[in-house]
Amino acid sequence: MTRFQLTIWGARGSIPAPAAANTRFGSDTSCIEVRCGDHVLVLDAGTGVVGCGRKLCCEGVRDLDILFTHCHFDHIMGLPFMMPLYTEEAVVRLHAGHFLDKTSCRSMVERFMRPPYFPVTPKQFTARIDYRDFRPPKVLDLAGGVRVRTVRLNHPNGAVGYRIEYAGRSFCYITDTEHEPGKPDVAIRDFIAGSDLMIYDCMYTDEEFPTFQGFGHSTWQEGVRLCRAAGVANLIIFHHDISRTDAWLEALATTARKAFPGAIVARTGLTIDIGEGVRILEGG
Ligand SMILES: [Zn+2]
Numbered sequence: 180m181t182r183f184q185l186t187i188w189g190a191r192g193s194i195p196a197p198a199a200a201n202t203r204f205g206s207d208t209s210c211i212e213v214r215c216g217d218h219v220l221v222l223d224a225g226t227g228v229v230g231c232g233r234k235l236c237c238e239g240v241r242d243l244d245i246l247f248t249h250c251h252f253d254h255i256m257g258l259p260f261m262m263p264l265y266t267e268e269a270v271v272r273l274h275a276g277h278f279l280d281k282t283s284c285r286s287m288v289e290r291f292m293r294p295p296y297f298p299v300t301p302k303q304f305t306a307r308i309d310y311r312d313f314r315p316p317k318v319l320d321l322a323g324g325v326r327v328r329t330v331r332l333n334h335p336n337g338a339v340g341y342r343i344e345y346a347g348r349s350f351c352y353i354t355d356t357e358h359e360p361g362k363p364d365v366a367i368r369d370f371i372a373g374s375d376l377m378i379y380d381c382m383y384t385d386e387e388f389p390t391f392q393g394f395g396h397s398t399w400q401e402g403v404r405l406c407r408a409a410g411v412a413n414l415i416i417f418h419h420d421i422s423r424t425d426a427w428l429e430a431l432a433t434t435a436r437k438a439f440p441g442a443i444v445a446r447t448g449l450t451i452d453i454g455e456g457v458r459i460l461e462g463g
């Protein structure tokens with residue numbers, strides 16, 4: 180059996196949202212662990228990466244790729260607390276390609292982890308760090324037969340969408356991005372076409388969207404429209420606004436499922452296997 184799994188470690192947008200009313204869906208920001216056979220990928224290093232890193236260390240994982248969609252705080256703020264970076268025998272490749280100027284992945288991390296903003300610098304990482312730069316639509320061929328396609332997203336300061344392909348299956352990670360109402364983003368539609376699943380920036384609803392135009396985010400209804408247009412059967416509603424409580428997200432899950440049976444609201448701990456078709460293993 181082919182193991183091609185993803186686990187959500189953080190599904191919030193903007194900033195963590197710890198509150199008693201948010202315990203079911205979780206409070207951590209963007210981080211997804213991906214297992215392609217024995218190979219490990221991590222998508223984004225929001226606060227969810229802290230727990231993810233601890234687990235990877237406990238499991239003895241010593242080789243991994245971290246792919247950043249972009250470097251807004253909610254997607255990188257967990258990085259300084261990620262244990263594998265402080266594990267001497269580990270090899271960690273960091274990939275970034277969203278920049279609209281000549282910024283490199285290395286300088287992104289160095290500029291973020293430095294005094295007076297933070298006391299620890301990347302020099303204190305004891306793992307072997309390999310910084311890798313690309314620009315979309317570059318295709319990244321990673322170890323273990325994992326192919327990653329890339330696309331530019333519509334987001335302030337740039338962002339990259341990923342399509343992870345392994346063993347004849349694929350899923351797409353499309354956050355953060357803004358759509359134009361009434362006009363599908365054809366670049367995204369073509370990019371996700373025929374994929375098994377899409378994780379999508381569903382920060383807002385269509386009803387709220389006029390208030391938030393220009394913020395760089397999208398709606399769950401737009402996620403449904405994209406999935407329909409591209410023949411993608413499964414949608415993971417992701418990047419929840421911090422105002423969304425468990426009760427609100429439960430209600431959204433019911434509404435979204437009625438509109439699109441393959442819609443699932445992301446929560447910390449949600450684990451899905453794609454290897455033999457999409458199957459929820461935990462947290463559905
Ligand atoms: Zn974000």
Ligand SMILES: [Zn+2]
Nearest residue numbers: 249251334355
């Ligand atoms: Zn962002």
